[in-house]
Every structure is written in C-alpha cells, then in structure tokens.
Amino acid sequence: MESRGFSIDELAIPTEPNGTGWTDFAAAVAVRNTVETQAYGTGVLAQSAEELLPGWLTLEHAPRRLFVARVGGEIVGRAIYETQADPGSDFAWFTVEVLPEFRNRGIGTALTHRLDAAARLDGRSVSVVYAVSPDAPGERLAAPTGFGSVPAANPEVRFLLRHGYSLEQVERGSILVLPVDSAVLARRLAEAAARAGGDYAVLTWAGRTPTRWLEDIALLYTRMSTDAPTAGLAEPEDVWTVERLVAEQEASATGPRVALVSAALHRPSGRLAAFTELSVPSEPGRAVEQDDTLVLREHRGHRLGMLVKVANLQQLQLQFPEQSAVTTFNAEENRYMLDVNEALGFVPMGYEGAWRKVSAAAGSAGSSATTGS
Numbered sequence: 001m002e003s004r005g006f007s008i009d010e011l012a013i014p015t016e017p018n019g020t021g022w023t024d025f026a027a028a029v030a031v032r033n034t035v036e037t038q039a040y041g042t043g044v045l046a047q048s049a050e051e052l053l054p055g056w057l058t059l060e061h062a063p064r065r066l067f068v069a070r071v072g073g074e075i076v077g078r079a080i081y082e083t084q085a086d087p088g089s090d091f092a093w094f095t096v097e098v099l100p101e102f103r104n105r106g107i108g109t110a111l112t113h114r115l116d117a118a119a120r121l122d123g124r125s126v127s128v129v130y131a132v133s134p135d136a137p138g139e140r141l142a143a144p145t146g147f148g149s150v151p152a153a154n155p156e157v158r159f160l161l162r163h164g165y166s167l168e169q170v171e172r173g174s175i176l177v178l179p180v181d182s183a184v185l186a187r188r189l190a191e192a193a194a195r196a197g198g199d200y201a202v203l204t205w206a207g208r209t210p211t212r213w214l215e216d217i218a219l220l221y222t223r224m225s226t227d228a229p230t231a232g233l234a235e236p237e238d239v240w241t242v243e244r245l246v247a248e249q250e251a252s253a254t255g256p257r258v259a260l261v262s263a264a265l266h267r268p269s270g271r272l273a274a275f276t277e278l279s280v281p282s283e284p285g286r287a288v289e290q291d292d293t294l295v296l297r298e299h300r301g302h303r304l305g306m307l308v309k310v311a312n313l314q315q316l317q318l319q320f321p322e323q324s325a326v327t328t329f330n331a332e333e334n335r336y337m338l339d340v341n342e343a344l345g346f347v348p349m350g351y352e353g354a355w356r357k358v359s360a361a362a363g364s365a366g367s368s369a370t371t372g373s
C-alpha cells in the first residue's frame with residue numbers, strides 16, 4: 001500500500017538467521033530496540049534479531065504476523081499481530097512502534113488499521129495493547145485497578161484513547177543490578193525454606209524441561225494465563241500442551257539464550273507447585289530477562305514465590321556470574337510479587353499501560369487485510 005510517502009507490507013519470517021527475509025526482520029527488530037530504548041531511557045531491554053527469532057518459529061501454536069512501514073524503502077515502523085491458535089478465541093494482541101523521527105505523519109494509525117483488519121479477518125473482537133508510558137508532568141490517567149497511572153498527554157496515551165482503547169492496568173518494569181550479595185540470598189532462601197517446610201523441595205535446571213516435568217510445566221504455563229492478575233483485560237486462558245511446550249523449547253534451542261528454571265516440588269503429590277524462569281543472553285554484561293513466575297493457587301501462602309526466585313538467582317550467579325542485571329514486569333496491583341522483588345532489591349525502571357478495546361462483532365471477512373508476502 002502506498003500513501004503519503006510511506007508503504008506498509010507484511011514480512012515473511014525467516015526460518016533461520018541470515019535466511020530469506022533476514023535483513024528486513026533484523027531492521028524491524030532495530031525499530032523495536034530504538035523505540036524501547038527511548039521509552040525506558042535505557043538499552044537494557046534490547047535484544048538481537050537472533051534472540052527474538054525463536055519466538056516466531058512456533059506459529060502453529062502461537063500465531064503472529066509482522067507488518068512494517070517503509071519510507072523510501074527503509075523500515076521505520078513495525079506492527080505485530082498475535083492471537084491464539086484456538087479459532088474460537090476473541091482475543092488479539094497488538095504492538096505498534098514507529099521510529100521517533102517518523103511520528104505524527106499517520107504511520108502509527110495506518111499500522112493499527114492493518115492490525116484491525118487482520119483481527120477482523122480472524123473474528124477477534126477484543127484487542128489488547130501494552131504500551132510504555134515514559135513519565136511526564138501534568139494530568140494523569142488512572143488505572144481502574146486503583147494501582148498506577150499514566151501521563152494523560154503522552155503521545156501513546158492520546159493515540160490509544162483516540163483509537164477507542166481504555167486503560168485497564170498499569171505494569172511496572174523493574175531492574176535488579178547484579179550481583180546480589182550471596183549472603184543475603186542464602187538468608188532469604190533459608191527463611192523461605194523454613195516457611196515452606198518439609199513438604200516442598202527446590203529443583204533447578206537449565207535449558208529444556210526434563211521429560212519428567214513436561215506435564216507439570218505445561219500446566220504451570222497454562223495457569224500463568226488464569227492465575228496472574230489481568231484486571232479488566234480479562235485475558236483468556238492460554239492452553240499449553242506438552243506438544244506445544246516441546247515445540248517452543250526446540251525453537252528456543254535454536255537461539256542464543258538459555259532458560260534457567262527453579263521449581264518447587266510438592267513432595268506428597270509428586271507434582272510441581274511453583275516455578276520461575278529466567279532468560280539469559282549468551283554474552284556477558286547483559287541484562288537477564290525474568291520470564292514467568294507462578295505459585296499454583298492451591299499452594300500459596302508457603303513463601304514458594306520467594307523460594308524459587310532466590311534459588312534461581314543463586315543458579316544465575318553461579319552459572320552466569322558476568323551478567324549485569326535482571327529485568328522484570330509485574331502488575332502494579334500484584335503486591336505479593338512486588339514484595340518478593342522489592343525484598344530482593346528490584347527497583348522501578350518504568351511503567352506500561354495495558355489497554356483493551358472491544359470492536360463490533362467481526363461478521364464477514366470483507367476486510368482490507370493484506371496477505372503474506
């Protein structure tokens with residue numbers, strides 16, 4: 001599509017680094033990194049195209065489409081459409097990012113319309129957007145949860161309101177500078193283990209989930225979508241089967257990052273009751289990403305969150321002593337998780353709004369969605 005000096009097209013995703021389409025995929029990743037670095041005022045969240053590619057290799061389980069905006073051939077914006085494999089799902093997740101120097105000329109709106117068209121075609125009537133909101137003076141828009149707010153005059157806030165979204169939740173991005181004093185970790189672990197008692201034991205591993213725990217980890221991943229607070233977003237259950245978990249881990253193994261996992265075994269049942277996962281870059285001096293952490297509802301109140309998090313930080317510092325920091329994202333109303341993180345030394349580095357829009361029922365597929373290129 002050509003209009004007002006820019007064009008939009010859908011990228012075919014490369015199947016491996018330097019494969020067909022790699023240059024464009026890497027340019028879209030560069031847009032992500034520039035936009036996030038500007039919004040957070042730090043480059044710690046940046047990832048390479050090699051690191052992000054595995055997330056695009058299991059589309060049968062987690063469908064995603066990538067659109068880019070070009071000016072004179074150069075990629076200046078990107079948009080991601082994500083949905084669930086379940087054809088009956090109502091939900092889609094949107095990301096729209098435009099390089100700062102190419103804003104306010106309609107590119108963000110055009111990319112959003114492209115995502116709207118993709119959602120209409122799939123019959124997804126609810127769209128969710130997570131958008132970083134850098135701090136700014138002036139009026140604030142409060143989350144209906146009662147926890148957190150975003151600056152009302154920010155461009156992304158105005159943009160989302162104008163496109164019919166409502167703010168449902170605020171997420172806090174936090175950072176922990178490494179290393180954490182190992183005596184502090186040992187004390188926290190001992191305290192948490194004492195509270196958990198003899199019914200629970202900590203297991204740790206790196207990389208793929210041991211076969212014995214595949215079913216339990218698939219259940220914990222699934223329960224992440226139902227047992228973590230999602231406020232008025234009301235995000236749906238995201239079902240993880242063992243097959244999906246194995247496929248995702250095979251894809252991850254093709255990339256440069258390593259997963260470090262700590263889990264709490266409930267000895268009487270022989271099942272996992274809690275887990276936490278870190279994603280570690282291969283180069284030293286980088287920030288490690290905190291991925292999921294969950295204690296199953298029926299096992300809460302035993303300090304298992306602290307237990308598995310501390311065990312995983314110990315594992316991280318032992319195996320990857322040269323990493324510089326850990327970053328994590330939590331709902332601002334998720335006091336239990338924030339208490340654990342604050343006790344370990346995490347401090348806020350920025351906030352994201354979580355936004356939701358419900359569109360009229362899809363009806364027919366007579367939209368202007370592009371097809372893959």
Ligand SMILES: CC(C)(COP(=O)(O)OP(=O)(O)OC[C@H]1O[C@@H](n2cnc3c(N)ncnc32)[C@H](O)[C@@H]1OP(=O)(O)O)[C@@H](O)C(=O)NCCC(=O)NCCS
Pocket residue numbers: 004035039094095096097098099102103104105106107108109110129130131132155156158159160162
């Ligand atoms: C939010 C974001 C995607 C908007 O991108 P953009 O390309 O600037 O979006 P648009 O140009 O379509 O719209 C922005 C403003 O420019 C105005 N505009 C649109 N077309 C225009 C044109 N041709 N000339 C001048 N202004 C124009 C819009 O009316 C809008 O005004 P408003 O802020 O008063 O509502 C961009 O700021 C961004 O990348 N932010 C960081 C990532 C993010 O927060 N994403 C969340 C949104 S999903």
